[in-house]
Amino acid sequence: MINHNGKILEEEEANIPVLNRGFAYGDSVFETIRVVNGKIMFWEDHYFRLMASMRIMRMEIPSSFSPEFLEKEISDIIEANELTNSPARIRFAVYRLQGGYYTPATRDIGYVISTEAMENAFYLLNEKPYEIELFKDHFVTSGLLSTIKSNNRAVNVLGSIFARENSYDNCLLLNEKKSVVEALNGNLFLVKGNTVKTPPLSDGVLNGIIRKQLINILKKTEDYQLEETSISPFELQKADELFITNVALGIQPVSRYRKKEYGNTTAKELLGKLNVKARLG
Template sequence: MINLNGNLLEDSQASLSVSNRGFAYGDSVFETIRVINGKIMFWEDHYFRLMASMRIMRMEIPANFSPEFLEEEIITLVKANELETSPARVKFSVFRKEGGYYTPETRDIGYVASVKELDDAFYTLSDDFYEIELFKDHYINSGLLSSIKSNNRAVNVLGSIFASENGYNNCLILNEKKSVVEALNGNIFLVKGSVIKTPPVSDGALNGITRKQLLGIVEKIDDYSLEEASISPFELQKADELFITNVITGIQPVSKYRKKEFASKVAKDLLSKLNVKARLGG
């Protein structure tokens, strides 16, 4: 079942027009949400990021788009797909309504939500070998537009094709200043000694939900110090650990970048703390 503008429809009945602005111009934002046994993980952070993204895109936020209303829309969809006792992944997309070319005729919005079952209720650390490389064919620009989850993901798509063609599990994206910004599907963290470092949102990094949770976790651990600072590609091979974060996987340790192989001690420690926070509802 699909939720299209508040209506539950069978997948085969749910459709969007070819004039949909999300398709035609990428005039759309979305949230990827983890739902465990009918409970949305880190819902408050998702909600406020969605609202911020819509404001950045100058969309008209409907009066009924309260946290309670959208939460109910998501949970109803999960139940309609008989996943209320299972881990699930929900994609909630908001698009500006049809009309106009680059200049929209309206700022009003529509929305669509879909759901798929996940394998694990909570985050687990994969032992699979995970190799990454830099993607240098295209860059993303620093600034607010890069920090939101919009449908403009050409760099991520092309980087994913590059990774697949060259046998990498993932790639790191650079901004116009040649600083490392993020991975193709999540935020990047670097560990060197007792310092945990991640690029700032101002560099063009996605304002990730799991990123935010980990920043809060690390700030409370005396053994580590936290830096939100630009990362040069030259720092990567000097790191003790690299790991990637997103709301579906949690934490993905990097095994190898070029000739350097990495440990995963800090990633394991943080993953256990992230699971505790998820169980407590953030």
């Protein structure tokens, strides 16, 4: 079942026109949201990021789009798919309505909410080998547009194809200044001693929900010093740990980059704290 503009429809009935602007121009933004037993994880952060993304894209935000309204829209589709008592992954996509070419005929929007069942209620540490490489064919542009989740993900798609063709589990993306920005599907953290680094939003980093949660956790943890600073590719092989974060997986430790192998002690500790924060809401 799909929630299309507030109507619960069978997937085959939830049709979008071929000239939909999300398809034609990538004129769309989305949120990937984790729901556990009917509870939306980090809902306030998701809501405000979605609103910020729509403003950056100069979309008209409907007056009905209150946190309570959208929360109910998500709950309705969770219930319709009989996932109320299970972990689920939500994709909440907002697109500008059809019309115009590069210049839209309207700023009004439509939305689609889809669901997918997940296996685990809370985040588990994946300790299987996880090898990464740099993707250098194309770059992320530093700036505000790169911080939002839009449908313009060509670099991520091409990087994912490169990773699969070369048997890597993931790749790291660079910006035009040759700084490491993020992974194909999440934010990057680097650990060296008791210092934890993550690239700043000004480098073109996705404004990730789990990134924000870990930054808040680290600021309250005396054992580590957090630095939001640009990361050079040369720093990667000097690090003790590398890990990737996103809302679906939580924290994914990297085990190998080129000839360097990494531990996961910090990732394991932070994952425990992240799960506690998720439970407390």
